[in-house]
Amino acid sequence: MDHPIDSFGILKNSLTSRLEGSDADTVEKVMDAGLAALQDRSEIVPFEVEEHSGLLGMKYSQALMDGNRRNAEEVVEQGLDDGLHMVDVAVDIVQPAMYEIGYLWQANRITVAQEHLATAISQNALARAFIRSEFEAPNGRTALLSCVEGNHHQLGLRMVSDALETKGWEVNYLGADTPTNDLIKHIDKVSPDTLALSVSMPYQLLELTKLTEIINSNFAGKAPVVIIGGLALNTHPMLTKKLWGDYHFVDARTLLEELN
Numbered sequence: 470m471d472h473p474i475d476s477f478g479i480l481k482n483s484l485t486s487r488l489e490g491s492d493a494d495t496v497e498k499v500m501d502a503g504l505a506a507l508q509d510r511s512e513i514v515p516f517e518v519e520e521h522s523g524l525l526g527m528k529y530s531q532a533l534m535d536g537n538r539r540n541a542e543e544v545v546e547q548g549l550d551d552g553l554h555m556v557d558v559a560v561d562i563v564q565p566a567m568y569e570i571g572y573l574w575q576a577n578r579i580t581v582a583q584e585h586l587a588t589a590i591s592q593n594a595l596a597r598a599f600i601r602s603e604f605e606a607p608n609g610r611t612a613l614l615s616c617v618e619g620n621h622h623q624l625g626l627r628m629v630s631d632a633l634e635t636k637g638w639e640v641n642y643l644g645a646d647t648p649t650n651d652l653i654k655h656i657d658k659v660s661p662d663t664l665a666l667s668v669s670m671p672y673q674l675l676e677l678t679k680l681t682e683i684i685n686s687n688f689a690g691k692a693p694v695v696i697i698g699g700l701a702l703n704t705h706p707m708l709t710k711k712l713w714g715d716y717h718f719v720d721a722r723t724l725l726e727e728l729n
């Protein structure tokens with residue numbers, strides 16, 4: 470993936486070379502302001518980074534910055550030793566650190582390779598937390614979880630899946646970017662009680678719309694309960710008022726607390 474700063478610079482050169490006089494000046498000023506905002510991290514860090522959970526959160530973040538898997542896993546182990554539930558480790562420690570990785574990538578302060586490494590480290594760390602978890606007895610409920618077609622961000626949905634599994638759900642976790650038609654066939658095949666869909670980028674809401682329309686028409690009367698979540702919905706809360714699903718939850722812990 471290209472850095473937004475590089476892409477923005479290319480866009481600026483391309484636009485200004487095609488324009489003349491005051492049009493070119495205006496576009497140049499607008500693009501320079503955009504570039505300056507991207508370079509100044511204070512302009513682009515919204516609320517989530519402020520929510521680091523204390524020392525463990527900071528240590529975990531540092532371990533990701535350093536690309537140090539062992540340190541990251543030690544932080545997770547420490548959190549569990551201190552009595553944190555796996556979901557708290559995921560939501561309070563791993564998630565904010567991954568958000569921070571996103572801002573650092575956006576600000577061109579870390580490379581795509583470092584971001585990939587941070588994701589891989591977090592996947593391992595979460596797996597360690599999962600195997601140390603206590604699981605409630607099976608509750609007879611089933612969930613099928615998938616990112617919508619085109620969404621490659623699967624770590625958050627994995628947290629949701631793991632959280633449900635600790636509560637006794639039987640989960641069918643498909644991960645990233647399931648083609649809509651195949652997902653429909655799979656819903657038909659496994660008939661889950663609940664379908665959990667993840668959407669990270671605003672444009673992926675189009676695929677969510679298409680998917681939920683097909684579900685409503687294909688499975689009329691016996692459609693699964695649809696739960697939606699992901700960054701696209703969290704950053705545009707006005708979109709979440711049951712436009713697509715039956716429920717929306719902002720993170721894995723809220724889902725556990727509020728889903729009946």
Ligand code: B12
Pocket residue numbers: 470471560563564567568569570571572574575584588619620621622623624625626628629665666667668669670671696697698699700701703717718719720721722724
């Ligand atoms: C890692 C990463 C990637 C990896 C993902 C790898 C993987 N295996 O998952 C890869 C390299 C694939 C990637 C690609 C891209 N990425 Co990216 N990526 C990230 C990053 C740094 C972390 C994602 C993550 O793991 N977050 C942590 C998880 C735990 O948080 P979460 O997803 O929000 O999940 C929680 C809640 O949202 C909720 N939730 C999520 N799903 C669901 C579902 C249900 C049912 C429920 C109830 C709740 C729920 O619960 C979760 C757990 O609590 C984010 C930064 C960020 N802010 O997230 C950028 C980010 C999302 N990416 C971004 C971009 C721009 C891209 C690309 C377009 C880059 C490019 N030019 O190619 C592509 C698009 C790929 C695609 N088509 O989807 C931007 C999006 C900006 C925007 N406009 O929205 C971000 C925000 C980075 C940034 N600051 O600019 N990316």
